[in-house]
Amino acid sequence: MKKQTKAIRTQTRKTQYREHSTPLFLTSSFTFESAEQGKALFEETEDGNIYSRFSNPSVQEFVDKVCLLEDCEDGVATATGMAAVFASMAALLKSGDHILACRALFGSAHQVITQILSKWGITYTYLDAEASEADWEAAVLPNTKMVYLETPSNPGLDLVDLEMIGRICKKHKLIFNVDNCFASPALQNPADFGADLVVHSATKFMDGQGRVLGGIVVGKKEYIKELRFFCRQTGPSMSPFNAWVLSKSLETLNLRMEKHSSNALALAAALDKHPDVKMVKYPFLPSHPQHELAKRQMRAGGAVVTIDLEGGFERVSAFMEALEIASLSSNLGDTRTIVTNPNTTTHAKLKPDEKLALGITEGLIRISVGLEDIEDLIEDFTNAVEVSVKSDILE
Numbered sequence: 218m219k220k221q222t223k224a225i226r227t228q229t230r231k232t233q234y235r236e237h238s239t240p241l242f243l244t245s246s247f248t249f250e251s252a253e254q255g256k257a258l259f260e261e262t263e264d265g266n267i268y269s270r271f272s273n274p275s276v277q278e279f280v281d282k283v284c285l286l287e288d289c290e291d292g293v294a295t296a297t298g299m300a301a302v303f304a305s306m307a308a309l310l311k312s313g314d315h316i317l318a319c320r321a322l323f324g325s326a327h328q329v330i331t332q333i334l335s336k337w338g339i340t341y342t343y344l345d346a347e348a349s350e351a352d353w354e355a356a357v358l359p360n361t362k363m364v365y366l367e368t369p370s371n372p373g374l375d376l377v378d379l380e381m382i383g384r385i386c387k388k389h390k391l392i393f394n395v396d397n398c399f400a401s402p403a404l405q406n407p408a409d410f411g412a413d414l415v416v417h418s419a420t421k422f423m424d425g426q427g428r429v430l431g432g433i434v435v436g437k438k439e440y441i442k443e444l445r446f447f448c449r450q451t452g453p454s455m456s457p458f459n460a461w462v463l464s465k466s467l468e469t470l471n472l473r474m475e476k477h478s479s480n481a482l483a484l485a486a487a488l489d490k491h492p493d494v495k496m497v498k499y500p501f502l503p504s505h506p507q508h509e510l511a512k513r514q515m516r517a518g519g520a521v522v523t524i525d526l527e528g529g530f531e532r533v534s535a536f537m538e539a540l541e542i543a544s545l546s547s548n549l550g551d552t553r554t555i556v557t558n559p560n561t562t563t564h565a566k567l568k569p570d571e572k573l574a575l576g577i578t579e580g581l582i583r584i585s586v587g588l589e590d591i592e593d594l595i596e597d598f599t600n601a602v603e604v605s606v607k608s609d610i611l612e
Contacts, residue, residue: 220285220286220288221471224282224285224286224467225468228278229277238465239275239464241275241461242269242273242274242275242457243275244269246267246268270452273457275457276455276457278460278461278464279294279460279463279464280293280435282464282467283402283423283433284435286402286403287406287407288408289415289435290437291438291442292434292435293441293444293448294433294455294460295433295453295454295455296432297418297430297432297453298416298417298418298420298421298430298432299418300432301417301434302326302416302432303333303453304444304451305365305414305416305434308446308448309444310334310339310362310363311337311339312339313338314339314361314362315339315341315361315362316342316361316362317342317344317353317361317364317365317391318341319344319345319346319348319366319367319377320344320345320575321346321367321371321373322366322371323370323371323396323563324565324566324567326365326396330365342356342358345574346368346373346375347506347507350378350381353382353385354385357391363391364382364385364386366394367395367396367399368395368397368400369399369400369511369519370575371399372575372577372581372583373576374505374522374523375507376500376511376514378510378514379395379411380513382410384411386413392413392440393407393411393412393413394412395407395415397416397417398416398421398550399521401417401421401423401474402417403473403475404517405515413436413437414435414440415434415436416432417434418431419432419433420550421548421549422470422473422477422550423463423466423467423550424463424550425470425550426552427552428462429456429459429462430459431455431456431460431463432453473588474517474519474520475517477520478501478517478518478520480591480594481518481520481522484522484584484594485498485518488522488602489502489504491599491602493602493606494602495524495527496525497524498522498523498524499521501518520549520585521549521586522584522586523581523582523583523584524582526602527580528605530560532580535604536582536601536604537556537601539600539604540597542589542593543597543598547562550585551585551587552588553588553589554586554589555584556582557582558583559577559583560572560577564577584598
Protein backbone atom coordinates (compact mmCIF):
# COMPACT_ATOMS: atom_id res chain seq x y z
CA MET A 218 0.00 0.00 0.00
CA LYS A 219 1.08 3.57 -0.69
CA LYS A 220 1.73 5.73 2.37
CA GLN A 221 -1.42 7.83 1.85
CA THR A 222 -3.53 4.66 1.99
CA LYS A 223 -1.69 3.54 5.10
CA ALA A 224 -2.23 6.91 6.78
CA ILE A 225 -5.96 6.78 6.09
CA ARG A 226 -6.33 3.19 7.29
CA THR A 227 -4.15 3.56 10.40
CA GLN A 228 -6.34 3.67 13.51
CA THR A 229 -6.28 2.67 17.14
CA ARG A 230 -7.31 -0.94 17.79
CA LYS A 231 -11.07 -1.47 17.63
CA THR A 232 -12.91 -1.77 20.92
CA GLN A 233 -15.61 -4.32 21.73
CA TYR A 234 -18.12 -1.93 20.14
CA ARG A 235 -16.69 -2.53 16.62
CA GLU A 236 -16.67 1.17 15.69
CA HIS A 237 -15.62 2.23 12.18
CA SER A 238 -14.45 5.75 13.09
CA THR A 239 -11.74 5.76 15.72
CA PRO A 240 -12.94 6.59 19.27
CA LEU A 241 -11.73 9.56 21.28
CA PHE A 242 -9.74 8.66 24.38
CA LEU A 243 -10.59 11.73 26.42
CA THR A 244 -9.02 10.61 29.68
CA SER A 245 -6.31 12.05 31.88
CA SER A 246 -5.06 8.70 33.16
CA PHE A 247 -5.19 4.92 32.69
CA THR A 248 -5.69 2.08 35.17
CA PHE A 249 -3.43 -0.87 35.93
CA GLU A 250 -4.58 -4.49 35.99
CA SER A 251 -2.34 -5.02 39.01
CA ALA A 252 0.37 -3.40 41.12
CA GLU A 253 2.88 -5.51 39.19
CA GLN A 254 1.68 -4.05 35.89
CA GLY A 255 1.94 -0.52 37.25
CA LYS A 256 5.51 -1.22 38.31
CA ALA A 257 6.37 -2.69 34.89
CA LEU A 258 4.85 0.27 33.05
CA PHE A 259 6.86 2.80 35.04
CA GLU A 260 10.01 0.71 34.65
CA GLU A 261 9.26 0.64 30.90
CA THR A 262 9.60 -3.13 30.78
CA GLU A 263 6.00 -3.23 29.52
CA ASP A 264 4.47 -0.95 26.91
CA GLY A 265 1.24 0.83 27.73
CA ASN A 266 -0.46 4.07 28.72
CA ILE A 267 -0.09 5.57 32.17
CA TYR A 268 -1.03 9.23 31.98
CA SER A 269 -2.01 11.43 29.03
CA ARG A 270 0.91 13.77 29.65
CA PHE A 271 3.09 10.80 28.68
CA SER A 272 1.00 9.06 26.02
CA ASN A 273 -2.58 8.58 24.85
CA PRO A 274 -4.08 6.34 22.12
CA SER A 275 -5.66 9.30 20.30
CA VAL A 276 -2.36 11.17 20.27
CA GLN A 277 -0.43 8.08 19.21
CA GLU A 278 -2.70 7.53 16.23
CA PHE A 279 -1.95 11.06 15.04
CA VAL A 280 1.81 10.53 15.54
CA ASP A 281 1.73 7.22 13.67
CA LYS A 282 0.01 8.84 10.68
CA VAL A 283 2.48 11.72 10.45
CA CYS A 284 5.40 9.29 10.68
CA LEU A 285 3.94 7.39 7.71
CA LEU A 286 3.41 10.56 5.67
CA GLU A 287 6.88 11.95 6.45
CA ASP A 288 8.77 8.65 6.07
CA CYS A 289 10.04 8.93 9.66
CA GLU A 290 10.65 6.36 12.39
CA ASP A 291 9.01 7.93 15.44
CA GLY A 292 7.51 11.16 16.73
CA VAL A 293 6.24 13.29 19.58
CA ALA A 294 3.11 15.46 19.45
CA THR A 295 2.90 18.76 21.34
CA ALA A 296 0.27 21.31 22.32
CA THR A 297 1.35 23.89 19.71
CA GLY A 298 3.67 24.28 16.77
CA MET A 299 6.06 26.48 18.72
CA ALA A 300 6.21 23.88 21.50
CA ALA A 301 7.39 21.45 18.83
CA VAL A 302 9.98 23.90 17.48
CA PHE A 303 11.30 24.66 20.97
CA ALA A 304 11.39 21.01 22.05
CA SER A 305 13.27 20.01 18.88
CA MET A 306 16.06 22.36 19.94
CA ALA A 307 15.95 22.38 23.75
CA ALA A 308 15.91 18.59 24.06
CA LEU A 309 19.04 18.15 21.98
CA LEU A 310 21.20 21.23 22.61
CA LYS A 311 23.21 22.16 25.68
CA SER A 312 25.28 25.10 26.87
CA GLY A 313 28.28 25.59 24.63
CA ASP A 314 26.57 24.20 21.53
CA HIS A 315 26.19 26.18 18.34
CA ILE A 316 23.15 26.16 16.03
CA LEU A 317 23.39 27.05 12.36
CA ALA A 318 20.14 28.43 10.93
CA CYS A 319 18.69 30.04 7.85
CA ARG A 320 17.88 33.69 8.53
CA ALA A 321 14.41 33.35 6.97
CA LEU A 322 12.44 32.15 10.00
CA PHE A 323 9.05 32.62 11.60
CA GLY A 324 9.23 35.42 14.19
CA SER A 325 8.78 33.20 17.26
CA ALA A 326 11.42 30.72 16.06
CA HIS A 327 13.80 33.66 15.67
CA GLN A 328 13.03 34.76 19.24
CA VAL A 329 13.67 31.24 20.59
CA ILE A 330 17.10 31.10 18.94
CA THR A 331 18.22 34.65 19.68
CA GLN A 332 16.53 35.40 23.03
CA ILE A 333 15.90 32.10 24.83
CA LEU A 334 18.57 29.60 23.78
CA SER A 335 21.18 32.34 24.00
CA LYS A 336 20.45 32.66 27.75
CA TRP A 337 21.63 29.07 28.12
CA GLY A 338 24.93 29.68 26.36
CA ILE A 339 23.79 28.26 23.01
CA THR A 340 25.18 30.40 20.20
CA TYR A 341 23.91 30.74 16.65
CA THR A 342 24.90 31.82 13.15
CA TYR A 343 22.41 32.92 10.49
CA LEU A 344 22.88 32.45 6.76
CA ASP A 345 20.72 33.75 3.94
CA ALA A 346 18.48 31.29 2.09
CA GLU A 347 20.48 31.71 -1.10
CA ALA A 348 23.84 31.04 0.62
CA SER A 349 26.05 28.63 -1.31
CA GLU A 350 27.28 25.26 -0.15
CA ALA A 351 30.68 26.84 0.48
CA ASP A 352 29.02 29.48 2.68
CA TRP A 353 27.28 26.82 4.76
CA GLU A 354 30.47 24.76 5.04
CA ALA A 355 32.41 27.81 6.20
CA ALA A 356 29.80 28.55 8.90
CA VAL A 357 30.15 25.13 10.54
CA LEU A 358 32.11 25.49 13.80
CA PRO A 359 33.73 22.80 15.96
CA ASN A 360 30.81 23.13 18.42
CA THR A 361 28.03 23.22 15.82
CA LYS A 362 25.41 20.64 16.79
CA MET A 363 22.34 21.40 14.66
CA VAL A 364 21.19 23.01 11.42
CA TYR A 365 17.67 24.42 11.60
CA LEU A 366 15.66 25.86 8.74
CA GLU A 367 12.19 26.23 7.28
CA THR A 368 11.53 25.88 3.58
CA PRO A 369 9.50 27.54 2.16
CA SER A 370 10.02 30.22 4.79
CA ASN A 371 7.46 32.33 6.63
CA PRO A 372 6.60 34.87 5.27
CA GLY A 373 9.08 35.44 2.44
CA LEU A 374 8.74 32.03 0.73
CA ASP A 375 12.51 31.64 0.53
CA LEU A 376 13.74 28.11 -0.17
CA VAL A 377 16.81 26.26 1.06
CA ASP A 378 18.35 23.39 -0.91
CA LEU A 379 17.53 20.37 1.28
CA GLU A 380 19.80 17.99 -0.61
CA MET A 381 22.76 20.36 -0.16
CA ILE A 382 22.18 20.82 3.57
CA GLY A 383 21.69 17.09 3.96
CA ARG A 384 25.16 16.49 2.52
CA ILE A 385 26.73 19.02 4.86
CA CYS A 386 24.99 17.62 7.93
CA LYS A 387 26.00 14.07 7.07
CA LYS A 388 29.61 15.12 6.49
CA HIS A 389 29.89 16.99 9.81
CA LYS A 390 27.52 14.72 11.79
CA LEU A 391 25.07 17.52 12.52
CA ILE A 392 21.41 17.17 13.45
CA PHE A 393 19.39 18.31 10.43
CA ASN A 394 16.14 19.89 11.68
CA VAL A 395 13.52 21.13 9.16
CA ASP A 396 10.26 23.02 9.71
CA ASN A 397 8.04 21.59 6.95
CA CYS A 398 4.87 23.46 7.91
CA PHE A 399 4.32 25.48 4.72
CA ALA A 400 4.74 22.52 2.37
CA SER A 401 3.18 19.82 4.58
CA PRO A 402 4.07 16.16 4.05
CA ALA A 403 1.73 16.15 1.05
CA LEU A 404 4.12 18.34 -0.96
CA GLN A 405 7.60 17.78 0.50
CA ASN A 406 9.40 15.20 2.64
CA PRO A 407 12.64 16.54 4.16
CA ALA A 408 13.60 13.09 5.49
CA ASP A 409 14.08 12.00 1.88
CA PHE A 410 16.89 14.60 1.69
CA GLY A 411 18.55 13.52 4.93
CA ALA A 412 16.63 15.47 7.58
CA ASP A 413 16.90 13.89 11.04
CA LEU A 414 13.93 15.83 12.45
CA VAL A 415 10.85 17.28 10.76
CA VAL A 416 8.75 19.84 12.65
CA HIS A 417 5.18 20.96 12.00
CA SER A 418 2.68 23.38 13.37
CA ALA A 419 -0.28 21.01 13.03
CA THR A 420 -2.47 24.05 13.67
CA LYS A 421 -1.98 24.98 10.03
CA PHE A 422 -2.53 22.62 7.08
CA MET A 423 -2.72 19.41 9.09
CA ASP A 424 -5.90 20.71 10.72
CA GLY A 425 -6.76 22.78 7.69
CA GLN A 426 -9.89 24.37 9.11
CA GLY A 427 -8.67 26.68 11.87
CA ARG A 428 -10.12 24.61 14.72
CA VAL A 429 -7.37 23.35 17.02
CA LEU A 430 -3.77 23.95 18.06
CA GLY A 431 -1.07 21.34 17.80
CA GLY A 432 2.53 20.57 16.92
CA ILE A 433 4.60 17.52 16.11
CA VAL A 434 8.23 16.48 15.69
CA VAL A 435 9.00 13.29 13.76
CA GLY A 436 12.33 11.82 12.84
CA LYS A 437 15.01 9.33 13.79
CA LYS A 438 14.37 7.21 16.88
CA GLU A 439 17.61 8.18 18.58
CA TYR A 440 16.60 11.85 18.64
CA ILE A 441 12.89 11.30 19.29
CA LYS A 442 13.82 9.29 22.38
CA GLU A 443 15.46 12.39 23.85
CA LEU A 444 12.54 14.59 22.79
CA ARG A 445 10.07 12.21 24.42
CA PHE A 446 11.97 12.40 27.72
CA PHE A 447 12.07 16.20 27.48
CA CYS A 448 8.35 16.51 26.72
CA ARG A 449 7.34 13.95 29.34
CA GLN A 450 9.10 15.96 32.05
CA THR A 451 8.22 19.47 30.88
CA GLY A 452 4.63 18.79 29.80
CA PRO A 453 3.86 20.40 26.40
CA SER A 454 1.37 17.58 25.76
CA MET A 455 -1.15 17.52 22.95
CA SER A 456 -4.80 17.31 23.96
CA PRO A 457 -6.37 13.94 23.03
CA PHE A 458 -9.30 15.83 21.53
CA ASN A 459 -7.00 17.94 19.33
CA ALA A 460 -5.13 14.80 18.28
CA TRP A 461 -8.41 13.11 17.31
CA VAL A 462 -9.38 16.11 15.18
CA LEU A 463 -5.95 16.28 13.54
CA SER A 464 -5.82 12.56 12.83
CA LYS A 465 -9.10 12.73 10.94
CA SER A 466 -7.92 15.84 9.09
CA LEU A 467 -4.83 14.05 7.78
CA GLU A 468 -7.10 11.77 5.76
CA THR A 469 -7.93 14.70 3.45
CA LEU A 470 -4.55 16.47 3.54
CA ASN A 471 -3.44 15.45 0.05
CA LEU A 472 -6.73 16.48 -1.54
CA ARG A 473 -6.73 19.82 0.24
CA MET A 474 -3.12 20.63 -0.61
CA GLU A 475 -3.75 19.91 -4.29
CA LYS A 476 -6.58 22.45 -4.33
CA HIS A 477 -4.70 24.95 -2.15
CA SER A 478 -1.76 24.76 -4.55
CA SER A 479 -3.77 25.11 -7.76
CA ASN A 480 -5.73 28.05 -6.32
CA ALA A 481 -2.54 29.73 -5.07
CA LEU A 482 -0.76 29.36 -8.41
CA ALA A 483 -3.74 30.79 -10.30
CA LEU A 484 -4.09 33.74 -7.91
CA ALA A 485 -0.33 34.42 -7.98
CA ALA A 486 -0.32 34.39 -11.78
CA ALA A 487 -3.28 36.80 -11.95
CA LEU A 488 -1.75 39.26 -9.47
CA ASP A 489 1.66 38.97 -11.14
CA LYS A 490 0.11 40.49 -14.26
CA HIS A 491 -1.49 43.38 -12.40
CA PRO A 492 0.40 46.66 -12.96
CA ASP A 493 -0.45 47.98 -9.48
CA VAL A 494 1.11 45.04 -7.62
CA LYS A 495 4.80 45.74 -7.01
CA MET A 496 5.86 42.13 -6.39
CA VAL A 497 4.34 38.64 -6.33
CA LYS A 498 6.23 35.67 -4.89
CA TYR A 499 5.20 32.02 -5.12
CA PRO A 500 7.50 28.97 -5.39
CA PHE A 501 5.92 27.54 -8.53
CA LEU A 502 5.68 30.90 -10.29
CA PRO A 503 8.50 31.10 -12.89
CA SER A 504 9.47 34.55 -11.58
CA HIS A 505 10.39 33.11 -8.15
CA PRO A 506 14.21 33.32 -7.89
CA GLN A 507 14.38 29.69 -6.70
CA HIS A 508 11.73 28.31 -9.03
CA GLU A 509 13.91 25.45 -10.29
CA LEU A 510 14.81 24.42 -6.73
CA ALA A 511 11.13 24.46 -5.79
CA LYS A 512 10.34 22.07 -8.63
CA ARG A 513 13.17 19.74 -7.55
CA GLN A 514 12.17 19.34 -3.92
CA MET A 515 8.44 20.11 -3.85
CA ARG A 516 5.55 18.38 -5.61
CA ALA A 517 3.51 21.62 -5.80
CA GLY A 518 3.91 25.20 -4.58
CA GLY A 519 1.66 25.16 -1.52
CA ALA A 520 -1.01 27.60 -0.37
CA VAL A 521 0.95 30.73 0.53
CA VAL A 522 1.49 33.70 -1.79
CA THR A 523 3.12 37.00 -0.85
CA ILE A 524 2.60 40.33 -2.58
CA ASP A 525 4.06 43.79 -2.04
CA LEU A 526 2.09 47.00 -2.52
CA GLU A 527 3.42 50.55 -2.86
CA GLY A 528 2.12 53.05 -0.32
CA GLY A 529 3.10 51.57 3.04
CA PHE A 530 0.73 50.52 5.80
CA GLU A 531 -1.97 52.94 4.67
CA ARG A 532 -2.15 51.18 1.30
CA VAL A 533 -2.20 47.80 3.05
CA SER A 534 -5.05 48.97 5.26
CA ALA A 535 -7.07 50.21 2.27
CA PHE A 536 -6.43 46.94 0.42
CA MET A 537 -7.53 44.78 3.34
CA GLU A 538 -10.64 46.89 3.96
CA ALA A 539 -11.65 46.40 0.32
CA LEU A 540 -11.48 42.59 0.50
CA GLU A 541 -14.90 40.95 0.74
CA ILE A 542 -14.07 37.24 0.84
CA ALA A 543 -10.69 36.90 2.56
CA SER A 544 -10.40 36.92 6.33
CA LEU A 545 -7.96 39.15 8.22
CA SER A 546 -6.00 36.98 10.65
CA SER A 547 -2.42 36.12 11.59
CA ASN A 548 -3.17 32.40 11.15
CA LEU A 549 -2.82 30.40 7.93
CA GLY A 550 -3.57 26.98 6.50
CA ASP A 551 -7.36 27.28 6.59
CA THR A 552 -9.99 26.28 4.03
CA ARG A 553 -10.82 30.00 4.07
CA THR A 554 -8.42 32.47 2.48
CA ILE A 555 -6.57 34.60 5.06
CA VAL A 556 -4.41 37.70 4.68
CA THR A 557 -2.09 39.46 7.08
CA ASN A 558 0.61 42.13 7.07
CA PRO A 559 3.70 40.41 8.58
CA ASN A 560 5.37 43.76 9.31
CA THR A 561 2.72 44.60 11.91
CA THR A 562 1.64 41.11 13.03
CA THR A 563 3.65 37.87 12.85
CA HIS A 564 7.06 39.57 12.57
CA ALA A 565 6.25 42.85 14.33
CA LYS A 566 8.82 42.28 17.11
CA LEU A 567 11.76 41.99 14.73
CA LYS A 568 14.11 44.95 14.49
CA PRO A 569 13.98 47.07 11.30
CA ASP A 570 17.26 45.67 10.00
CA GLU A 571 16.07 42.11 10.67
CA LYS A 572 12.87 42.77 8.73
CA LEU A 573 14.87 44.27 5.89
CA ALA A 574 17.08 41.18 5.71
CA LEU A 575 13.98 39.02 5.36
CA GLY A 576 12.32 41.24 2.77
CA ILE A 577 9.53 42.23 5.16
CA THR A 578 8.41 45.63 3.94
CA GLU A 579 5.55 47.83 5.13
CA GLY A 580 3.58 46.81 2.05
CA LEU A 581 4.14 43.05 2.29
CA ILE A 582 0.98 40.96 2.45
CA ARG A 583 0.97 37.22 3.15
CA ILE A 584 -1.95 35.40 1.56
CA SER A 585 -2.91 31.92 2.75
CA VAL A 586 -5.01 30.87 -0.23
CA GLY A 587 -8.05 28.81 0.71
CA LEU A 588 -10.38 26.44 -1.09
CA GLU A 589 -12.93 28.95 -2.36
CA ASP A 590 -13.76 29.19 -6.06
CA ILE A 591 -10.66 30.60 -7.72
CA GLU A 592 -12.63 32.99 -9.95
CA ASP A 593 -14.17 34.56 -6.84
CA LEU A 594 -10.75 34.93 -5.23
CA ILE A 595 -9.16 36.52 -8.30
CA GLU A 596 -12.04 38.97 -8.58
CA ASP A 597 -11.89 39.85 -4.87
CA PHE A 598 -8.14 40.45 -4.81
CA THR A 599 -8.04 42.30 -8.12
CA ASN A 600 -10.83 44.58 -6.96
CA ALA A 601 -9.08 45.24 -3.64
CA VAL A 602 -5.87 46.19 -5.45
CA GLU A 603 -7.74 48.64 -7.66
CA VAL A 604 -9.78 50.12 -4.80
CA SER A 605 -6.63 50.64 -2.73
CA VAL A 606 -4.91 52.40 -5.65
CA LYS A 607 -7.81 54.81 -5.95
CA SER A 608 -7.83 55.55 -2.22
CA ASP A 609 -6.70 58.93 -0.87
CA ILE A 610 -3.41 57.36 0.24
CA LEU A 611 -1.95 57.36 -3.27
CA GLU A 612 -3.55 60.58 -4.54
